[in-house]
Amino acid sequence: MNAIRSGVYPYREIERMIGRARLNELIRRGHAEQLRRGWYRIGEARGDDVAAVRRGGVVSCLSALERHGVWVPADDRLHVRGNSWAVQHLRGPFCRQFGRPVPEAGAVDDLPTALRHAARCLDAEGFVVVCDSVLNLRLMHVEELEYLFRDAPKSVRLLIDECDPNAESGPESMARRRLRAHRVPVRTQVTIDEVGRVDLLIGDFLIIEIDGWEIHGDRPHFQSDRTRDATAFDLGYHTLRFTYDDIVFRWRATLEKILRAVRNGTHMRPAQRAQH
Ligand SMILES: [Zn+2]
Numbered sequence: 001m002n003a004i005r006s007g008v009y010p011y012r013e014i015e016r017m018i019g020r021a022r023l024n025e026l027i028r029r030g031h032a033e034q035l036r037r038g039w040y041r042i043g044e045a046r047g048d049d050v051a052a053v054r055r056g057g058v059v060s061c062l063s064a065l066e067r068h069g070v071w072v073p074a075d076d077r078l079h080v081r082g083n084s085w086a087v088q089h090l091r092g093p094f095c096r097q098f099g100r101p102v103p104e105a106g107a108v109d110d111l112p113t114a115l116r117h118a119a120r121c122l123d124a125e126g127f128v129v130v131c132d133s134v135l136n137l138r139l140m141h142v143e144e145l146e147y148l149f150r151d152a153p154k155s156v157r158l159l160i161d162e163c164d165p166n167a168e169s170g171p172e173s174m175a176r177r178r179l180r181a182h183r184v185p186v187r188t189q190v191t192i193d194e195v196g197r198v199d200l201l202i203g204d205f206l207i208i209e210i211d212g213w214e215i216h217g218d219r220p221h222f223q224s225d226r227t228r229d230a231t232a233f234d235l236g237y238h239t240l241r242f243t244y245d246d247i248v249f250r251w252r253a254t255l256e257k258i259l260r261a262v263r264n265g266t267h268m269r270p271a272q273r274a275q276h
Contacts, residue, residue, distance in 0.1 A: 003017075003018075004017045004018050004042055005042075005043075006042055006043030006044045006045055007041075007042060007043070007045050007046075007049065007107065008035065008039065008040070008041050008042075008045045008046075008049040008050060008053050008107035009039070009040055009042060009106070009107070010038055010039055010104065010105075010106070011023075011038045011039065011040060012038075013106075014040055014042070023040065026042065027040075031043055035050060035053045035054050036053060036054060036056065039053045039107075041053075045107075048063060048078055049107040049108065051078055051080075052078060052080040052107065053107055055080050055082070055086070055090070055092075056080075056082045056083060056085070056086025056089075056090045056094075057080040057081050057082035057083060057086055057094060057104070058080065058081060058104045058106065058107050058108065058109055059078070059079070059080065059107060059108040059109065060079055060080060060081040060095055060108075060109040060113065060114050060117045061079030061080075061081065061095040061109075061114055061117040061118045061121050062075050062077075062079045062114075062118055062121060062122070062130075063077075063078050063079040063080075064079070064108050064109040064110075064111075064113075064114035064117075065111070065114045065115065065118055065130060065134075067108055068111050068114065068139065069137060069139075070111075070130060070133045070134055070137065070139070071129065071130070071132075071133035071169065071170040072118075072126075072129075072130055072133075072170075073122070073126050073129060073130075073170065074248075079095050079117070079118075079121065080092070080093075080094055080095065081094055081095045081096065081097070081101075081109065081113075081117055082094035083101075083104055084101055087101075095117040095118075095120065095121050096117065096120055097113070097116040097117045097119070097120060098116065098119060098120065098149070098151060098152040098153065098156070099116075099151050099152075111134070111139055111140070112140075112144075112148050115130070115131075115134065115145075115148065116148060116149070116152075118130055119149065119152060119156055124155075124159055125174060125177055125178075127156070127159050128159055128162050128163055128173060128177055129170045129173040129174060131145060131159070131160060131163045132163050132164055132165070132167040132170075132173040133167075133170065133173075135163055135164075135165035136165050136166070136167055136168060138165075142160065142163065142165070145160050145163070146160055162177065164176065164188050166188045166189035167188060167189075168189070168199065169210060169212055169244075171210045171212075171242075171244050171247035171248060172188070172199050172200065172210045174247050174248070174251075175200060175208065175210060175242070175247050175254075176188055176200060178251065178255065179200070179202070179255075179258065182255070182259065184202055184258065184259070184262060185202060185203055185267075186200050186201070186202050186208075187200070187201045188200060192207075192232070192235075192237070194231055194235065195207075195228055195231055195232045195235065195237070196228065198232075198239075202258070202261075202262060202267040203262070203267025203268055204267065204268065204269055205236055205237050205238060205266065205267055205268060205269060205270070206237070206238050206240070206258075206261055206262065206266045206267035207232055207237050207238065207239040207240070208239075208240050208242065208258065209225070209239060209240070209241045209242070210241075210242050210243070210244070210246075210247060211225070211241055211242070211243055211244075212244065225241070229241075236269070236270040238261065238266045238267075240257065240258065240261060242254055
């Protein structure tokens with residue numbers, strides 16, 4: 001007999017995998033239940049999948065992107081896109097995409113569908129951050145992104161030009177974009193001889209490193225960061241280190257520190273600084 005893994009499935013898929021009789025048997029034994037017309041839970045399914053299908057849709061947008069491993073801004077809500085009946089008859093909230101709705105395929109949307117919905121849920125910065133992550137993880141090429149949003153408003157398509165596949169974290173993408181908005185000359189993931197690759201380089205000599213919280217308590221990493229900073233300093237560089245919280249929750253203070261360093265000419269070649 002064909003097997004089926006625990007999860008939430010549309011009926012047509014269950015029928016293809018195990019057939020109607022086997023589904024009825026699972027329901028009788030309490031191992032499966034109907035969530036809504038045409039959709040069933042088999043075994044222990046994820047709570048989000050069950051909730052989305054019960055609400056008349058499927059997991060999409062930011063919630064689905066997170067499941068695909070994409071970096072998304074912190075958001076506690078379950079992002080659901082409703083089917084056409086649900087959108088007309090239920091309150092939602094439902095995420096929407098640019099252009100016509102597409103049919104549901106599984107309980108969790110594929111990456112392109114989730115991304116098209118996220119484009120309407122996120123602000124400009126959030127969209128760039130998410131697309132950076134998609135590119136950095138090599139889940140899509142920039143040409144695929146452009147094609148995916150070919151019928152989206154121009155404001156969305158212009159944001160794709162701002163994306164940078166080099167960005168290694170959401171806060172790094174945010175810092176890059178916000179600094180450029182202040183006309184700070186910033187480059188991403190620059191390799192410096194003897195120092196290695198740095199997150200952001202302002203001008204030629206001001207290094208900005210954004211430390212992920214996941215390296216806290218990692219002693220070798222902590223040590224190598226300090227050694228790198230000392231080497232960089234010997235070569236005339238200045239390093240400013242910030243955390244996720246510095247970028248996401250304390251941006252004004254962080255920006256002020258960076259702008260002060262730039263005003264002091266820290267980003268210039270040491271010989272130029274004296275004349276600055
Ligand atoms: Zn959404």
